[in-house]
Amino acid sequence: MSSEVEKIERREGRGIVVRGDDIDTDRVIPARYMKSISFAGLEEFVFADARRAQDGTPKDHPFNEARFEGASILVVNKNFGCGSSREHAPQALMRWGIRAIVGESFAEIFAGNCTAIGLPAVTAAGDDVAALMDVVELDPASPVVVDLTAGKLTSRAGSAPITMPAGARGQLLDGSWDAMRTLLAARDEIERKAGSLPYPGNFPAR
Amino acid sequence: MGESLFNKVWDLHAVRELPTGQTQLFIGLHLVHEVTSPQGFQMLHDADLGVLCPERTFATVDHIVPTDTHARPLADGLAEQMLQALERNAKRHGIEFFDIGSGDQGIVHVIGPEQGLTQPGMTIACGDSHTSTHGAFGAVAFGIGTTQVRDVLATQCLALARPAVRRVEVDGPLGPGVYAKDVVLHVIRVLGIQGGVGYAYEFAGSTFDAMSMEERMTVCNMAIEGGARVGYVNPDETTFDFLRGRPHAPAGDDFENAIGWWRSMASDADAPYDDRVAIDARQIGPTVTWGINPGQSVGVDETLPALSEFPDGDRATAEEAYGHMGLRPGDKILGTKIDVAFIGSCTNSRLSDLREAARVVRGRSVAPGVRALVVPGSEAIKREAEQEGLHEVFRAAGFEWREAGCSMCLAMNPDKLVGNELCASSSNRNFKGRQGSPTGRTLLMSPAMVAAAAVGGRVADVRDL
Ligand code: SF4
Numbered sequence: 001m002s003s004e005v006e007k008i009e010r011r012e013g014r015g016i017v018v019r020g021d022d023i024d025t026d027r028v029i030p031a032r033y034m035k036s037i038s039f040a041g042l043e044e045f046v047f048a049d050a051r052r053a054q055d056g057t058p059k060d061h062p063f064n065e066a067r068f069e070g071a072s073i074l075v076v077n078k079n080f081g082c083g084s085s086r087e088h089a090p091q092a093l094m095r096w097g098i099r100a101i102v103g104e105s106f107a108e109i110f111a112g113n114c115t116a117i118g119l120p121a122v123t124a125a126g127d128d129v130a131a132l133m134d135v136v137e138l139d140p141a142s143p144v145v146v147d148l149t150a151g152k153l154t155s156r157a158g159s160a161p162i163t164m165p166a167g168a169r170g171q172l173l174d175g176s177w178d179a180m181r182t183l184l185a186a187r188d189e190i191e192r193k194a195g196s197l198p199y200p201g202n203f204p205a206r
Numbered sequence: 207m208g209e210s211l212f213n214k215v216w217d218l219h220a221v222r223e224l225p226t227g228q229t230q231l232f233i234g235l236h237l238v239h240e241v242t243s244p245q246g247f248q249m250l251h252d253a254d255l256g257v258l259c260p261e262r263t264f265a266t267v268d269h270i271v272p273t274d275t276h277a278r279p280l281a282d283g284l285a286e287q288m289l290q291a292l293e294r295n296a297k298r299h300g301i302e303f304f305d306i307g308s309g310d311q312g313i314v315h316v317i318g319p320e321q322g323l324t325q326p327g328m329t330i331a332c333g334d335s336h337t338s339t340h341g342a343f344g345a346v347a348f349g350i351g352t353t354q355v356r357d358v359l360a361t362q363c364l365a366l367a368r369p370a371v372r373r374v375e376v377d378g379p380l381g382p383g384v385y386a387k388d389v390v391l392h393v394i395r396v397l398g399i400q401g402g403v404g405y406a407y408e409f410a411g412s413t414f415d416a417m418s419m420e421e422r423m424t425v426c427n428m429a430i431e432g433g434a435r436v437g438y439v440n441p442d443e444t445t446f447d448f449l450r451g452r453p454h455a456p457a458g459d460d461f462e463n464a465i466g467w468w469r470s471m472a473s474d475a476d477a478p479y480d481d482r483v484a485i486d487a488r489q490i491g492p493t494v495t496w497g498i499n500p501g502q503s504v505g506v507d508e509t510l511p512a513l514s515e516f517p518d519g520d521r522a523t524a525e526e527a528y529g530h531m532g533l534r535p536g537d538k539i540l541g542t543k544i545d546v547a548f549i550g551s552c553t554n555s556r557l558s559d560l561r562e563a564a565r566v567v568r569g570r571s572v573a574p575g576v577r578a579l580v581v582p583g584s585e586a587i588k589r590e591a592e593q594e595g596l597h598e599v600f601r602a603a604g605f606e607w608r609e610a611g612c613s614m615c616l617a618m619n620p621d622k623l624v625g626n627e628l629c630a631s632s633s634n635r636n637f638k639g640r641q642g643s644p645t646g647r648t649l650l651m652s653p654a655m656v657a658a659a660a661v662g663g664r665v666a667d668v669r670d671l
Pocket of ligand 1: 269
């Protein structure tokens with residue numbers, strides 16, 4: 001864990017496109033690859049079932065394509081990251097090299113997990129996402145810029161507004177996305193709160 | 207002007223407002239399991255911190271446990287390693303651990319209520335999306351990721367934005383053969399799998415009022431499948447009766463006093479809501495999913511929808527679903543041949559679920575060629591079911607009777623689909639690959655419907671049995 005505060009204002013890099021709505025976290029990282037007590041090595045299994053047949057032969061998938069190697073801006077459609085709360089999903093993406101995700105919409109727990117690990121997940125309008133997907137596929141070497149300060153996305157397709165929940169955006173911009181230190185700073189208030197809750201009996205031991 | 211339970215609980219637990227506009231929210235109860243916690247504990251140790259409130263933290267093991275035998279060491283070395291990590295962490299930090307063999311182990315969302323830990327008016331977090339289950343008691347309960355597990359371990363708090371509250375009113379009696387599972391599948395079908403994003407769902411109305419706690423848990427369990435991180439039912443006599451006498455529930459005078467406080471936390475009659483929807487329970491029949499998300503469902507007597515019936519945005523997913531499932535628009539779901547029948551998971555593995563399934567199975571046999579298993583949600587449920595002789599009913603019919611765990615709900619253990627097997631399942635997710643085979647197929651339905659499918663070898667209408 002870094003004690004340095006990293007402000008995340010802008011991400012720039014090449015794009016990679018994964019099309020489709022409702023891509024759940026089981027698909028981003030199938031459960032059988034979570035059998036570990038660390039996140040190390042998860043990048044190898046990102047989209048595992050979509051990328052490889054059961055006998056191991058590669059299938060057509062953007063994460064297998066040479067032209068997307070080194071990409072850092074993932075572009076997706078609606079409700080990306082629905083389902084399981086597994087942080088393994090954004091961890092696998094980030095360890096693969098993804099530094100920002102642009103999509104039409106995200107599931108809530110997934111978006112929260114992204115923020116907590118400093119991975120901006122920003123939304124853009126359907127038409128803008130479609131245009132971005134097209135230019136990235138056409139010219140994967142062209143740069144994509146996600147500018148959180150300006151609330152703007154820039155690519156060969158032009159410039160488009162992006163949004164994200166105000167609180168999460170604030171956390172990235174002011175460097176409080178790794179929330180533990182911020183939360184712990186209110187230690188006295190936490191203890192007062194714990195003491196003042198009217199919970200009956202407070203979990204009597206058996 | 208009154209207030210909703212959600213807002214009362216949120217305000218009560220707010221420690222302070224953060225500069226980002228988020229709330230620093232105190233977490234009254236933290237539940238921990240072996241899959242999403244080891245990295246959280248590691249981060250805690252790396253930061254040289256301890257667990258701030260071990261007395262508010264409880265652990266169990268569920269996802270990776272084999273259900274054929276709980277004997278140690280677990281045959282799978284990685285699973286054993288995960289279990290040992292949790293045992294070490296629990297011991298080191300003084301966290302009560304419902305370990306296998308303790309008599310109290312089980313799926314985290316089953317044992318919280320069973321132990322009386324889950325109580326009205328609380329905030330509850332767990333590194334698991336189905337934490338919404340605990341909302342059945344009038345708690346505000348939600349899933350978090352592993353970094354947030356670390357945050358709760360270290361600070362007993364989370365930084366969160368307050369969601370809006372939608373009252374989902376379902377009124378009317380349920381027809382014969384219609385269960386809580388059908389109600390929640392129907393709600394998701396109507397409101398969409400993304401409809402609840404940004405909302406807490408308050409499930410209200412005469413249908414939920416009439417439900418048992420176990421049924422309410424089934425409903426709240428799947429709030430997240432409708433996109434709502436939180437789902438809850440206001441506490442009432444049914445809630446209090448369930449909690450009375452539970453090991454970790456308040457006892458004696460504490461309990462009587464608790465009832466007063468719990469009642470005061472329920473939504474007021476004039477509480478404002480950000481949104482309201484009304485659903486007529488009479489419209490709900492036994493419901494079965496046919497696709498690759500829990501919103502893709504039909505009544506068991508309906509035919510599968512034509513692609514033209516889907517809004518533009520949903521058509522591609524529907525096409526993908528038909529491709530994966532090997533089903534076609536216009537097909538009847540009734541009569542679809544199944545390979546596996548799974549009764550279990552935090553949605554439907556409680557005693558009442560097993561009783562209903564046993565009622566269907568009694569005196570019948572699992573169809574030839576069908577692999578059928580019943581996996582109780584906890585060691586306690588297994589014991590109670592055996593006292594009633596339910597295991598004999600299932601075994602006599604050809605079901606396997608297993609040890610408690612998540613089992614084939616997500617297949618992080620030896621229970622898995624093979625190849626493109628089609629499974630009638632009482633669990634909560636029909637995502638591609640969810641049950642352990644990338645080409646496996648899942649039809650979600652109530653436990654009674656799974657039992658009916660098991661004996662017929664095909665999707666059946668439980669009302670016809
Ligand atoms: S039973 Fe299934 S949904 Fe429930 S906690 Fe276990 S894996 Fe998750």
